[in-house]
Amino acid sequence: AFQRLLPLVVLLLLVARPSSAVPSLHPVVLVPGNTCSQLEARLTDEYEPPPASGCGVPRQGRGWFRLWDNFTALQEDPSLFRCYADQLRLVYDPxxxxxxxVPGVKTRVVAFGTTRSFGSDDPSRKNVCMEGLVEALERxxxxxxxxLFGAPYDFRYAPAAPGLASRAFSGFSSSLRLLVERASQRNGNKPVVLVTHSLGGLFAAVFLDRTPLRWRRxxxxxxVMLCxxxxxxxxxMWPLASKALAANPTSLQAGVLTYGNRSFASMFSLLPSPRVYGRTPLVITRDRNYSADDMAEYLAAAGFSEDEVARYRTRALPVTLNLRAPLVPMTAMNGVGVPTVDKLVFWDANFSGKPKLVNGDGDGQINLETVLALQRGGSRTK
Structure with missing residues (x-):
């Protein structure tokens, strides 16, 4: 769906452009989707690898290496699967x-300010991120x-509710603000077009909401929000509950991500919102159903601790519930007509297994209901 939207994005950016010259183009900052930013890592002596894994020993003290996306390295040595998954994990510091x-793991986002880190060395992910859009804009x-600029970010983290610490998102927001200002100044003080994909749209929306209105204007x-x-x-809700995805991944990258993403702050931010789905059953078992209003109970049933569920309630849920219009001109583009997961059926309540999927409409990833909520102002499903 993302690739089919590219001509519309380019057309939108050119609508106000006179036919004469390139200087009329407004600067563009691209904010990529979930997992579309490359991460590098460096290990210190403090890192304790998983038992009998051999992880870390060849890397400790040897500088920065590619942590994500690492298709080539995993193809050459699949045993690195557990290593990368462990080094991608996050822990919560009370x-x-x-x-x-994780202690002993230092990470950094590659090439902030550019689009160079949007690519992947996995041929199957060639059209997943923004490479095609970058090529189209260059044409x-x-x-x-x-x-043309890029704002990659560490997709493992997420915005937190106001008043709560979120060092990674705060750093991203500061860097994005400076990038937008520099891009404008470099282009005759023209305002910037922000083009976002997937999770990048959430990051951008929260960033704008927490930026003074005068600055936005x-x-x-x-x-422009895509997908x-x-x-x-x-x-x-599936990868948070099911260990079957990690045991039988569709690719080595998918396995690494699924193995570690229960620890990612961003996974809570991507869960269905009570404002949109309300009491609509989303997970079905023989004994009970779980809706977006029941998300805390679902997470507990899926094996999350009381502290983890509390963090969902206090850090992620308030951000989801308080998403507001950014008060800047906005266009949202999403695909439709593609079977998209609407409900998960774990009939025996075995959340470690593979559910039966009940599809609805959407773009294959994003359900149509959440897209239509944009027009309704995020109102609850009746």
């Missing part, structure tokens, strides 16, 4: 009130570092 890396006159010409509604997706 003293700091925030998520952080109509955009140039990397001149009027000065620096942001348009927000994102306002209410999460039932599909995201």
């Amino acid at each position: 003293r700091a009130g925030d998520y952080r890396n 109509v006159g955009y140039r990397e570092g001149e009027n 000065r620096y942001v010409k348009h927000l 994102l509604g306002v209410g999460g997706s039932p599909l995201n």
Whole structure:
């Protein structure tokens, strides 16, 4: 669905452009989707690898290496699967009130300010992220570092409710603000077009909501959101519950991600919102159903601890419930007509197994209900 939307994105960016020259182009900042930013890691002596895994020993003290996306390395040595999965994990630091890396693992986002980290060395992911959009924009006159910029981020983290610590998102917000200002200044003080995909849309929406309105009106010409509604997706409830995905991944990357993503702060942010889905059954078992209103109970049944469920309630849920219009011109583009997970059936309540999938309409990832909620202002399903 994302690739089919690319011509519409390019057309939207060119609508206000006179036919004469490239200088009329407004600068564009791309914010990629979930898992579309490359991460590098460095291990210190503090890192304790999983027992009998051999992880870490060849890497400790040897500088930065590619942690995500790492298709080539995993193809050459599949035993690295557990290593990368362990090193991608996050832990919650109750003293700091925030998520952080596993002790001994240092990470950084690759090439912030550019689109160079949007690519993947996995041929099956060639069209998943924004590579095609970058190529299309370059064909109509955009140039990397001149009027085309990228804002990759660590997709494991997420915005937290106001007043709670979220060092990673705060750092991203500060960097994005400076990037937008520099992009505008470099292009004759023209305001910037923010183009986002998937989780990047959530990051951008929260960023704008927490930025002064005067700044938004000065620096942001348009927000374009691709493949994102306002209410999460039932599909995201599956990997949080089912260990079958990690045991039988569709690819080595999928296995690494599924193995570790129960620890990611961002997974809570992608769960279905009570404002959109309300009491609609999303997970069905013989004894009871779970709706978005029952998400805390579902997480507990799926094996999350009381502390983890509390973090969903206090950190992630308030962000989802309080998503607001960014008060800048906005266009949302989403695909329809593709079977998309609408409900999960764990009939015997065996959440470690593979559920029966009940499909509805959407783009294959994002359910139509959450897309339509944009038009309703995020109102609850009746």
